[in-house]
Amino acid sequence: xxxxxxxxxxxxxxxxxxxxxxxxxxxxxxxxxxxxxxxxxxxxxxxxxxxxxxxxxxxxxxxxxxxxxxxxxxxxxxxxxxxxxxxxxxxxxxxxxxxxxxxxxxxxxxxxxxxxxxxxxxxxxxxxxxxxxxxxxxxxxxxxxxxxxxxxxxxxxxxxxxxxxxxxxxxxxxxxxxxxxxxxxxxxxxxxxxxxxxxxxxxxxxxxxxxxxxxxxxxxxxxxxxxxxxxxxxxxxxxxxxxxxxxxxxxxxxxxxxxxxxxxxxxxxxxxxxxxx
Amino acid sequence: xxxxxxxxxxxxxxxxxxxxxxxxxxxxxxxxxxxxxxxxxxxxxxxxxxxxxxxxxxxxxxxxxxxxxxxxxxxxxxxxxxxxxxxxxxxxxxxxxxxxxxxxxxxxxxxxxxxxxxxxxxxxxxxxxxxxxxxxxxxxxxxxxxxxxxxxxxxxxxxxxxxxxxxxxxxxxxxxxxxxxxxxxxxxxxxxxxxxxxxxxxxxxxxxxxxxxxxxxxxxxxxxxxxxxxxxxxxxxxxxxxxxxxxxxxxxxxxxxxxxxxxxxxxxxxxxxxxxxxxxxxxxxxxxxxxxxxxxxxxxxxxxxxxxxxxxxxxxxxxxxxxxxxxxxxxxxxxxxxxxxxxxxxxxxxxxxxxxxxxxxxxxxxxxxxxxxxxxxxxxxxxxxxxxxxxxxxxxxxxxxxxxxxxxxxxxxxxxxxxxxxxxxxxxxxxxxxxxxxxxxxxxxxxxxxxxxxxxxxxxxxxxxxxxxxxxxxxxxxxxxxxxxxxxxxxxxxxxxxxxxxxxxxxxxxxxxxxxxxxxxxxxxxxxxxxxxxxxxxxxxxxxxxx
Numbered sequence: 001x002x003x004x005x006x007x008x009x010x011x012x013x014x015x016x017x018x019x020x021x022x023x024x025x026x027x028x029x030x031x032x033x034x035x036x037x038x039x040x041x042x043x044x045x046x047x048x049x050x051x052x053x054x055x056x057x058x059x060x061x062x063x064x065x066x067x068x069x070x071x072x073x074x075x076x077x078x079x080x081x082x083x084x085x086x087x088x089x090x091x092x093x094x095x096x097x098x099x100x101x102x103x104x105x106x107x108x109x110x111x112x113x114x115x116x117x118x119x120x121x122x123x124x125x126x127x128x129x130x131x132x133x134x135x136x137x138x139x140x141x142x143x144x145x146x147x148x149x150x151x152x153x154x155x156x157x158x159x160x161x162x163x164x165x166x167x168x169x170x171x172x173x174x175x176x177x178x179x180x181x182x183x184x185x186x187x188x189x190x191x192x193x194x195x196x197x198x199x200x201x202x203x204x205x206x207x208x209x210x211x212x213x214x215x216x217x218x219x220x221x222x223x224x225x226x227x228x229x230x231x232x233x234x235x236x237x238x239x240x241x242x243x244x245x246x247x248x249x250x251x252x253x254x255x256x257x258x259x260x261x262x263x264x265x266x267x268x269x270x271x272x273x274x275x276x277x
Numbered sequence: 278x279x280x281x282x283x284x285x286x287x288x289x290x291x292x293x294x295x296x297x298x299x300x301x302x303x304x305x306x307x308x309x310x311x312x313x314x315x316x317x318x319x320x321x322x323x324x325x326x327x328x329x330x331x332x333x334x335x336x337x338x339x340x341x342x343x344x345x346x347x348x349x350x351x352x353x354x355x356x357x358x359x360x361x362x363x364x365x366x367x368x369x370x371x372x373x374x375x376x377x378x379x380x381x382x383x384x385x386x387x388x389x390x391x392x393x394x395x396x397x398x399x400x401x402x403x404x405x406x407x408x409x410x411x412x413x414x415x416x417x418x419x420x421x422x423x424x425x426x427x428x429x430x431x432x433x434x435x436x437x438x439x440x441x442x443x444x445x446x447x448x449x450x451x452x453x454x455x456x457x458x459x460x461x462x463x464x465x466x467x468x469x470x471x472x473x474x475x476x477x478x479x480x481x482x483x484x485x486x487x488x489x490x491x492x493x494x495x496x497x498x499x500x501x502x503x504x505x506x507x508x509x510x511x512x513x514x515x516x517x518x519x520x521x522x523x524x525x526x527x528x529x530x531x532x533x534x535x536x537x538x539x540x541x542x543x544x545x546x547x548x549x550x551x552x553x554x555x556x557x558x559x560x561x562x563x564x565x566x567x568x569x570x571x572x573x574x575x576x577x578x579x580x581x582x583x584x585x586x587x588x589x590x591x592x593x594x595x596x597x598x599x600x601x602x603x604x605x606x607x608x609x610x611x612x613x614x615x616x617x618x619x620x621x622x623x624x625x626x627x628x629x630x631x632x633x634x635x636x637x638x639x640x641x642x643x644x645x646x647x648x649x650x651x652x653x654x655x656x657x658x659x660x661x662x663x664x665x666x667x668x669x670x671x672x673x674x675x676x677x678x679x680x681x682x683x684x685x686x687x688x689x690x691x692x693x694x695x696x697x698x699x700x701x702x703x704x705x706x707x708x709x710x711x712x713x714x715x716x717x718x719x720x721x722x723x724x725x726x727x728x729x730x731x732x733x734x735x736x737x738x739x740x741x742x743x744x745x746x747x748x749x750x751x752x753x754x755x756x757x758x759x760x761x762x763x764x765x766x767x768x769x770x771x772x773x774x775x776x777x778x779x780x781x782x783x784x785x786x787x788x789x790x791x792x793x794x795x796x797x798x799x800x801x802x803x804x805x806x807x808x809x810x811x812x813x814x815x816x817x818x819x820x821x822x823x824x
Contacts, residue, residue, distance in 0.1 A: 013388035013404045015477015018517050018604070021717050022724050038824045039477050040392075042400070064388055065643070065753070069403030095643055096747045113608040113641050114737040116728045177740040202742070247738065251730065 005055040009037040009046040014064035026117035043073040056128045060090040142221035147192040149218040155197040218266035226271035288333040292345040301349040306668040317670040334670040338578040341671035342629040343594040348667030354632035360385030360409035363757040364420035367410040383433040385409030391478040393812025418446040428456045432463035438480035440467040445799040464505035470531040475517035485819035491542040494549045496795035505554040515558035518720020526693030534703035550592035559601040559625040568682035570628025599625035600634040606641040610736040614638035643750040772805040781814045788818040
C-alpha cells in the first residue's frame with residue numbers, strides 16, 4: 001500500500017499555524033507524507049498544489065472565521081479541476097452549526113479544538129484506504145466481550161458484594177466524567193465487570209437507575225479497529241451514539257451504539273489495543 | 278546596619294514625595310480584621326544582594342514593579358480587545374465597554390486591514406470584518422471613534438505591518454476632533470519580528486519593516502510624545518506554543534533588535550526607549566507566570582542600562598500589557614474558562630502588569646458575546662475591588678519559591694538571548710527560522726503530553742461530560758460586507774483622485790530614499806487614500822516577505 005499523501009493548507013489570511021504545524025507533524029509521525037503550504041493560500045493555489053503533489057487528502061485550517069466561504073470554495077475549485085477524488089477535511093475555531101453546514105457541503109470532517117491528533121490520523125487513514133478501495137469491508141468479528149457494565153447505586157456496597165460472595169478483586173476505581181460515572185473494574189476470566197455509580201444528577205447512569213433500577217447497563221465488545229467498524233455500521237444504517245470514538249475509562253477509544261438499532265441492548269465498542277491498556 | 282536602614286528610609290522618603298502629586302487610592306489600607314496593610318514588605322536585612330537583584334518597588338532593577346506604589350496608587354488599565362464587522366458596530370461595543378467601566382480601548386482589526394488589503398481585494402475573500410473591524414479609509418476610522426474623545430481615552434491598536442497607516446489615521450481623527458497630537462495616548466503593536474515568528478500578519482521583508490518601525494519611533498518622539506510606539510509582544514509567541522522561558526527570551530531578543538535598529542537609524546536611546554512597551558501572555562502556570570513578569574522587568578532594566586547605556590530611569594522600565602492565554606480556553610465546558618481566566622489574570626496582577634485583557638469564556642468557539650465580554654471585564658473588577666491583592670506592592674516578593682523561580686527564568690532566558698546574539702541578533706535568527714523551530718518543537722511536545730495524559734486539561738482529556746450543548750455564539754452580520762464595499766467605492770469616487778495618486782507617487786519615491794515615511798502617509802490618509810492603496814504603494818518598492 002502506498003503511503004497516504006496529505007496537503008495541509010492555510011486558506012485565507014489567518015496566521016495561526018500552530019494547529020496546522022502540529023497536525024502536519026502528527027500525521028508524519030503516523031507514517032503519512034505531509035506537505036504544508038504555508039500561510040495565505042487562495043483556494044486556487046491550494047488545489048493547484050494538491051494536484052501537483054498528487055495528494056489523497058487536503059486538510060484545511062482556519063481560525064479566523066472565514067471557513068464558511070473558503071472551505072466550500074476549495075471544493076468548488078477541486079470540482080472545476082475535476083479533482084473531486086481528493087478528500088477534504090478541516091479544523092479550527094469553527095462553531096458546531098458551521099461544522100454541520102460544511103460537512104453537508106462535502107467537507108469530509110471538521111475537527112474542532114480538543115481533538116486528539118490520533119483521532120485525526122486514524123480518521124484520515126481509514127477514509128483514504130476506503131476511498132482507494134484498499135479497504136475491503138470485511139472486518140473480523142469482535143474477539144470477545146471486554147466487559148459488562150452494571151449500573152449500581154453505590155460502588156462501595158456493590159463491590160463488597162462481589163468481593164465477599166465471589167472473591168473477585170477490584171482492579172481499579174476510576175472516575176469517568178465523560179459518562180458522568182465512577183467505575184470499578186473487577187476482572188473475571190479474560191473479561192471484566194464494570195460497576196458504574198452515577199456522578200451527579202445529570203449522569204446517564206442516574207437516569208438509568210431512576211428509570212429501571214440497578215442492573216445490567218451495557219455490554220462492551222472488544223474490536224480491533226473501532227473507526228473502521230463504526231464507519232461500516234454507519235454505512236449499514238446502524239444508528240450510532242458516537243460516530244467518532246471518545247476516550248473511555250482506561251484511556252482507550254470507545255463508542256456506543258444506539259439501542260434503538262440493536263434490538264434493545266446498549267452495546268459499547270472498545271479498541272483495547274490502540275492507546276494501550 | 279545604619280546604611281541598610283538608610284536605604285529603606287531613602288526609598289520611603291522618595292515615595293512620600295511622590296505622594297504629594299499622586300496620592301494613593303486610600304489614606305490607609307487594611308484587612309477585614311483591621312490589620313494595616315503596608316505599602317510593601319522587605320527582608321529584615323537589606324544588603325547589597327537585595328538591592329542589586331530585587332531592589333525597592335519603583336527602583337532599578339524594578340523586579341518588584343515599575344512604581345513605588347503600584348496598584349495602591351492606581352489599578353491597572355482594564356483594556357478589553359474588541360472589534361468586529363463594521364466600524365459603526367465596533368464603535369457601539371467600545372461605547373458599551375466604556376459605559377461598563379473599562380478604562381482603555383483596544384482595537385482588533387480584521388485580517389485584510391492587518392495585512393494591508395482593502396475590503397474589496399480578492400485576497401480579502403471571506404475575511405472582511407471577521408477577527409476585527411474592517412478599516413479601509415479614514416472615513417472608517419472616523420466612525421470607529423465617533424463620540425469618543427481621543428483626549429479622554431488611551432487606545433491600543435493591534436496593528437503591525439501597516440501600523441504607520443493606522444497611526445496616521447488616528448492622528449488625523451484627533452486633529453479633526455481638535456485634540457492636539459501631544460495629548461493623544463495609546464499604543465500601536467508595531468512589532469513585526471513576532472509576526473514572522475508567530476502571528477503571520479507580515480507584509481514586507483524584515484529590513485523594510487524595521488525601517489518603517491524606526492520611522493514611527495522618530496516621528497512620534499517629535500510629534501506624538503505620549504504614544505507607545507511599539508508593543509514588543511511575547512503574547513503570540515506563547516500562543517504559538519512556546520514555553521514561558523522562550524516567550525521571555527524571544528520577546529526581549531526582539532526588543533534588543535528594535536533598540537539596535539533605532540540607534541543605528543541615529544535616534545538617541547533615551548528619546549525613544551521610554552515609549553517602548555511590552556505585551557506578555559498570562560498563562561496557566563501560576564507561579565511561573567508571576568516569576569516571568571518579574572524576571573522580564575529585571576532583565577530589561579539591565580539590558581537598557583548596561584547594554585545600551587540608557588540614562589533615564591524611564592528607559593530602564595519595562596511596562597507591559599497582559600492578555601490571558603487564548604490557547605488555554607477550551608471549547609468543551611466553556612463556562613470553566615471563566616475560572617481559568619480569573620487565575621491567569623490574578624497571576625498577571627501579582628506580576629505587576631500595567632494593563633490587562635481578560636478573555637471571554639466562549640472564545641475557543643467564536644468572538645465573545647456581549648455577555649461573555651462583560652463577565653471577562655467583571656473578572657478584573659473583582660480582582661481589583663474585592664480581593665485586596667492590589668493593596669500592597671509585590672506581595673509575593675521575597676517568597677523563596679518566587680525569587681528562585683525568577684532567577685531560574687532569567688538564567689534560562691539569558692542562554693537563549695546569548696545564542697540569538699551569536700546568530701547575529703533577532704532579525705538574523707528570524708530569517709534562519711530559529712525561533713519558529715524552537716516554538717514548534719515546544720508546541721508539539723505539549724500536544725503529545727496532552728494526548729498521553731501527562732498534562733491534564735479539564736474537560737478535554739479528563740473530566741469530560743457527554744452530550745455537550747454549545748452556548749449561543751456571537752455572529753458577525755455578513756450583510757455589512759456589502760455596505761462596506763459600497764462605502765469604499767463611494768469614497769474612491771468622492772475624493773480628490775489626482776491628489777491621492779500624487780501622494781501615493783510621493784510615497785513610493787520617499788520609500789526608495791531615506792525620508793521619514795510618516796509625513797507623506799499622514800497626508801495621504803487625510804485625502805482618503807486607503808490602507809490597501811498605501812500598503813500596495815510600499816509593496817511596489819519593498820516587495821513582500823516570503824516564508
